[in-house]
Every structure is written in structure tokens, then in C-alpha cells.
Amino acid sequence: KNQVEQSPQSLIILEGKNCTLQCNYTVSPFSNLRWYKQDTGRGPVSLTIMTFSENTKSNGRYTATLDADTKQSSLHITASQLSDSASYICVVWASSGGSYIPTFGRGTSLIVHP
Amino acid sequence: SQTIHQWPATLVQPVGSPLSLECTVEGTSNPNLYWYRQAAGRGLQLLFYSVGIGQISSEVPQNLSASRPQDRQFILSSKKLLLSDSGFYLCASSGRKGQYFGPGTRLLVL
Numbered sequence: 048k049n050q051v052e053q054s055p056q057s058l059i060i061l062e063g064k065n066c067t068l069q070c071n072y073t074v075s076p077f078s079n080l081r082w083y084k085q086d087t088g089r090g091p092v093s094l095t096i097m098t099f100s101e102n103t104k105s106n107g108r109y110t111a112t113l114d115a116d117t118k119q120s121s122l123h124i125t126a127s128q129l130s131d132s133a134s135y136i137c138v139v140w141a142s143s144g145g146s147y148i149p150t151f152g153r154g155t156s157l158i159v160h161p
Numbered sequence: 162s163q164t165i166h167q168w169p170a171t172l173v174q175p176v177g178s179p180l181s182l183e184c185t186v187e188g189t190s191n192p193n194l195y196w197y198r199q200a201a202g203r204g205l206q207l208l209f210y211s212v213g214i215g216q217i218s219s220e221v222p223q224n225l226s227a228s229r230p231q232d233r234q235f236i237l238s239s240k241k242l243l244l245s246d247s248g249f250y251l252c253a254s255s256g257r258k259g260q261y262f263g264p265g266t267r268l269l270v271l
Contacts, residue, residue, distance in 0.1 A: 081260065090165075090251050090262035091205075136205065140260075146212055147193055147255050153204035 049074040051139050053152035061160055064127055068155045070120040070137030078142035082111050082122045085134045085154070094122070094135075127159045163188040165263035167252050173269045180225075180239040182266050184252030187233070192254040194235040196227055199249040199265075211235060242270045 051072045060066050072080070079098045083091035095104045095111040097120070104111050108131075110123045124131055137152040164187040174180060186192055196208045207220045209227035217227050224243050228236045235252055247270045252263040 083262075088249070088265070088267065090253075090265045092262070093260065140255075146210070146218075148210065149195070149207065149255075149260075151197075151205040151207070 049139070049141060049148075049150040051137055051150045051152035053135075053137050053155050055155060056153070057156040057158070059158045059160060060127055062127060062129055066124050066127060066157065068122040068124075068135050068137075068157070070122070070139075070152055072118050072120070072137070072139045072150070072152075074118075074139040074141050074150050076141055076143060077115070078140040078147060080111075080113055080120050081138045081140070082109070082120075083136040083138060085136055087133075091136055124157075127157075129159050129161060132157060132159045163192075163254060163261045165252055165254055165261055167250075167263040167266050169266060170264065171267045171269075173271060174242050176244055176270055177241045180237070180242050180246070180268070182237040182250055182252075182268075184235040184237075184263055185233055186235075186254045189233075189254065191232060194229065195253040195255070196225075196235065196237050197251040197253065199251065200247075205251065209237070244270050246270050 054069045081096045082094045085091040094109050095106050097104050097113045099115050108125045113120045134154040134156050136154040138149045141148050166185045195210045197205045199205050211217050211229045225239050250266045254261050
């Protein structure tokens, strides 16, 4: 059964600090892994997308890593801002017969305090 | 770029009433389309996905149904809503240009 586990479930940090969110997955056949940011009451917005051959990808203050051997990914947020407060969701896509099926993690709720 | 429209944004319905949520996609053709539900404090749950017109796959047994009458239109329906149908419903599209989510519809069944 395909699964995506995220940790921690919630995180509180002070503004300006860095943090790292974790994602472990068992999804097959693997197509790609995406990190999303979801503000309360809104749809998720894509931060990064990584395929099997990519180890690191950055998007501003967000840096995602992927270790396809251990099936782990991390999202590192640098110099956090109040606007980073949101839920961060790891989604791993499987590709089978032309269909792309996502498996979602439950998300990490990040709160940035001033 | 791809844009996904969902309406209504918020809906309050009585138990037993019918439901129809619509999703339309702009900026792409022949996308894979998805309906998700996000209950309060929980992750996203895939309800249906569609790889083409008239092609619907259901991920979980439920009180809901989906239809795709046109290439870029995806509809989520129910004949009789249950209290447990309350939640945040998201439509998503996936194609060569990536995956995008709509703004969501918040449904409250009373």
C-alpha cells in the first residue's frame, strides 16, 4: 500500500529561524515528489517538484531534497517569515499506465511567531 | 499557465439534499482531473480521478459520484448529502505542465 508519512505533525518556530520538515514514502512506481504550501481555507500551492534523478531543488527560501534510495525527502525553510505559517504537504506521485495517482501526507502545520 | 475554477466557494446544505460542485480548467487540454476532500484537521483524501471524458475512477466507496462531461469540466455530485460529507473539496488538474489545485469549496452539511 502506498503511504506518505510526514514529521513533525506540527512545528512552532520564531521568525527568522530555519526549520526542516521530513517526508518518508513508500510509493511505487515512483514518478515524482512535490511539496505544497496550503494556507488555511485555500487550495495547496506547489513549492517544488522533484523527479527520481534530482537530489535538491530550491525555490527562494525553500529547499527540497530527495533521497530515492532511502525514500526520504525534506523541505528546508530558511530565515522564516510570518507568512510561512501554513500547512506543508508532501505528495508522492505514482505513474501507472498513463495515469498519475498521488499519495498525500497528512501535512506539517508550521506556525511562525514574531 | 493553468487555472482551475471551482464554485461555489462556500456552501451550506441540509442533510438529504443534493449536491453539485463544478470544476473547470483553463490553459491546458486533456488533463488528468482529481477531486479531493479535506476534513478538518486531516490530510487530503483522493475521491475520484479522471483521465478523459466520461472516464471516472473512484478511490474510496462513498456517498458521492463524479462526472466529466467535457475535457476541462469535472463535476462532483451527491443525491443525498450526509453530515459526514462536510469538508473542504478541492479539484486538481495534472498534465504536462504540472499539477494545480483549485481554490476549493467549503461544504457544511447541517
